[in-house]
Amino acid sequence: MDKGLLAYLLIPLLSAVVIPFAARNRPKLADLLANVTLLAGLVNLLWLALRPSVIAGGFADIPGDGFSLLLVSAVYLVGLCVTFFSAWFLDEKLPNRQAYYSLILVSVAAMTGVVTTTDFFTLYVFIEVLAVTSFALITTDDSGAGLEGALKYFFLTFPASALIIAGISVLMLSLGSLSFDALRVFMASDIPSGPVTFGAALIMLGFIIKAGVVPFHTWTPDAYQGAYAPVSAHLAGIVTKISGVYAIIKLATLLRFFDGRAQALSGILMFLGMLSIAVGALAALKQTDFKRMLAFSSISQVGYIVLAAGLGTPLAVMGAIFHLFNHATFKTVLFLNSASLEKSAGTTDMEKLGGMEHSMPWTSWTSVVALLSTAGVPPLSGFWSKLLIILALWEAGLKTYAVLALLFSIVTLAYFMMMQKKVFFGRKSQAAESSPEVSAPLLAPAVLMSAVIVALGLLFPYFYTYVKMVAERIIL
Amino acid sequence: MIYHALLFAAAVVFAMWAVMARRLLTSAIMLALVSVTVSLIFFNLGAPWAGVFELSVCAGLITVLFVGAVSLIRHEDEKHPESRARFYALPLALAAFAIAAWFYLPEFFDALAGWRRMASGGGTIGLALWDLRRPDLLGQVLMLAAGVFVIKSVFPRRTEK
Numbered sequence: 001m002d003k004g005l006l007a008y009l010l011i012p013l014l015s016a017v018v019i020p021f022a023a024r025n026r027p028k029l030a031d032l033l034a035n036v037t038l039l040a041g042l043v044n045l046l047w048l049a050l051r052p053s054v055i056a057g058g059f060a061d062i063p064g065d066g067f068s069l070l071l072v073s074a075v076y077l078v079g080l081c082v083t084f085f086s087a088w089f090l091d092e093k094l095p096n097r098q099a100y101y102s103l104i105l106v107s108v109a110a111m112t113g114v115v116t117t118t119d120f121f122t123l124y125v126f127i128e129v130l131a132v133t134s135f136a137l138i139t140t141d142d143s144g145a146g147l148e149g150a151l152k153y154f155f156l157t158f159p160a161s162a163l164i165i166a167g168i169s170v171l172m173l174s175l176g177s178l179s180f181d182a183l184r185v186f187m188a189s190d191i192p193s194g195p196v197t198f199g200a201a202l203i204m205l206g207f208i209i210k211a212g213v214v215p216f217h218t219w220t221p222d223a224y225q226g227a228y229a230p231v232s233a234h235l236a237g238i239v240t241k242i243s244g245v246y247a248i249i250k251l252a253t254l255l256r257f258f259d260g261r262a263q264a265l266s267g268i269l270m271f272l273g274m275l276s277i278a279v280g281a282l283a284a285l286k287q288t289d290f291k292r293m294l295a296f297s298s299i300s301q302v303g304y305i306v307l308a309a310g311l312g313t314p315l316a317v318m319g320a321i322f323h324l325f326n327h328a329t330f331k332t333v334l335f336l337n338s339a340s341l342e343k344s345a346g347t348t349d350m351e352k353l354g355g356m357e358h359s360m361p362w363t364s365w366t367s368v369v370a371l372l373s374t375a376g377v378p379p380l381s382g383f384w385s386k387l388l389i390i391l392a393l394w395e396a397g398l399k400t401y402a403v404l405a406l407l408f409s410i411v412t413l414a415y416f417m418m419m420q421k422k423v424f425f426g427r428k429s430q431a432a433e434s435s436p437e438v439s440a441p442l443l444a445p446a447v448l449m450s451a452v453i454v455a456l457g458l459l460f461p462y463f464y465t466y467v468k469m470v471a472e473r474i475i476l
Numbered sequence: 477m478i479y480h481a482l483l484f485a486a487a488v489v490f491a492m493w494a495v496m497a498r499r500l501l502t503s504a505i506m507l508a509l510v511s512v513t514v515s516l517i518f519f520n521l522g523a524p525w526a527g528v529f530e531l532s533v534c535a536g537l538i539t540v541l542f543v544g545a546v547s548l549i550r551h552e553d554e555k556h557p558e559s560r561a562r563f564y565a566l567p568l569a570l571a572a573f574a575i576a577a578w579f580y581l582p583e584f585f586d587a588l589a590g591w592r593r594m595a596s597g598g599g600t601i602g603l604a605l606w607d608l609r610r611p612d613l614l615g616q617v618l619m620l621a622a623g624v625f626v627i628k629s630v631f632p633r634r635t636e637k
Binding site: 013017098099100103109110113129133135136137140 | 615618
């Protein structure tokens with residue numbers, strides 16, 4: 001485990017334990033404690049990564065592989081947006097306010113554990129903690145849809161855990177160790193990979209299910225749509241990315257896809273990635289519910305990351321890492337905006353909404369920034385990550401995949417434009433007449449994330465240096 | 477070897493019984509018997525720690541929870557008997573799997589055993605699982621905390637309603 005980042009796991013855990021006692025009679029104190037914990041952590045992380053001296057040195061002083069630090073920052077950033085939003089969103093009468101914040105903090109701690117661990121068994125334990133907390137968080141408002149989503153999440157991701165533990169057993173038998181380094185060293189040697197690749201493939205399959213990659217995506221739309229509004233931002237923005245997609249990228253680098261070891265696995269992964277891009281984008285075109293459309297869009301965007309991870313060349317891994325971070329930013333904005341719509345207009349059904357821009361201009365324009373970035377429009381951050389992925393595909397001679405990835409990027413723009421037209425632009429609907437813009441604190445997280453999207457796009461050269469350093473460290 | 481094979485066969489029979497039983501209580505008891513046979517297999521394979529945990533947690537604690545829950549819903553359960561027809565395919569599927577396994581699995585296990593010898597420099601499985609693990613204990617602390625918060629989150633709502 002990366003000891004340097006251990007504090008980012010322990011402090012939220014400590015806060016999670018303190019909250020039920022400290023805020024027993026003052027529920028608002030739970031909001032404060034959760035937000036302060038995450039804000040302090042984030043400021044600390046930014047200081048670690050973005051000190052002028054660190055930037056001037058080309059990020060060479062970053063401890064560990066840099067990948068963990070980047071993802072812990074993403075976890076804290078999304079976590080902070082969600083808890084800040086929740087503080088103003090939660091129903092005053094919610095009887096379990098303290099437990100809600102404790103669960104969010106435990107899930108932040110578990111995600112930090114996932115990205116800092118260096119062996120498969122510990123990874124498995126943290127992933128299971130995430131599954132348990134997500135299950136309870138999805139049902140926060142006790143609605144029927146929430147329960148349905150939570151049960152589907154639990155029962156469809158449970159076989160994934162079984163596959164992961166079976167894979168870990170085979171890996172233990174064939175490799176004699178569960179550490180990431182042992183697998184890396186083994187794959188760099190000339191010994192035929194046989195059962196080791198088989199074990200890794202079982203683990204990979206488990207994570208593919210957890211990431212909601214097609215054809216194992218059926219739980220994703222129900223879980224995101226049914227979940228309590230801020231929780232869907234937490235789940236789609238970061239939880240499924242860390243519990244599934246991160247592990248896929250990590251395994252892809254450990255298995256050294258780029259030098260042709262485990263070639264079959266690499267091919268299958270790329271195919272599933274492409275399938276996800278296509279199925280997610282085409283299904284998103286047909287949705288009438290805002291949150292459900294975002295869920296299918298998530299499946300499609302995860303496809304880009306999986307496609308790049310399957311290719312495994314340094315440039316592709318850079319694209320995958322960058323897109324993973326970008327996805328966390330733009331999906332958080334879009335899901336938080338859907339929560340704002342739900343609070344103000346009382347529905348996320350796109351047929352009933354229309355002309356919301358007139359009454360909710362901030363929500364509308366932050367959505368525009370996020371959707372343009374998702375579709376890969378320059379100069380926003382999503383453009384750069386998609387460009388890296390498509391360039392990597394082209395460079396590796398996979399021209400069909402490169403062209404298809406580009407085409408589906410246009411489909412992404414199409415379904416988002418349709419959404420924007422139906423929900424925000426056009427004539428003022430009845431819902432728009434009676435729905436005012438949500439309060440400033442509810443808008444703040446979406447505005448902050450939109451600023452991050454624009455900043456990452458404009459300051460791409462700096463971010464490129466960072467991601468290049470990460471790719472070099474985790475591949476070599 | 478015969479004792480070992482008998483234990484494996486018994487575990488499979490109990491497992492199938494647990495799935496096909498008409499009454500939930502029988503299922504719970506059969507599941508406990510699966511755990512007992514598996515723990516005997518663990519003892520037989522020289523893994524007493526795993527055997528003890530399997531026996532105390534799976535055969536003991538979980539069975540108590542299951543029997544308790546079944547006795548709470550027994551009344552309802554008897555009112556709406558479930559159709560079991562689809563489970564009759566299970567023995568057939570199991571037989572097909574057994575035939576396939578007879579041909580393919582020994583070879584796979586031989587290959588795995590070969591790999592195990594190659595990897596033996598890393599120490600025994602027991603050493604790896606029990607002595608070299610510290611970070612995952614932190615994960616288990618986190619799991620306990622998560623369990624407590626899940627209960628705290630879900631139950632107040634139920635009692636309010």
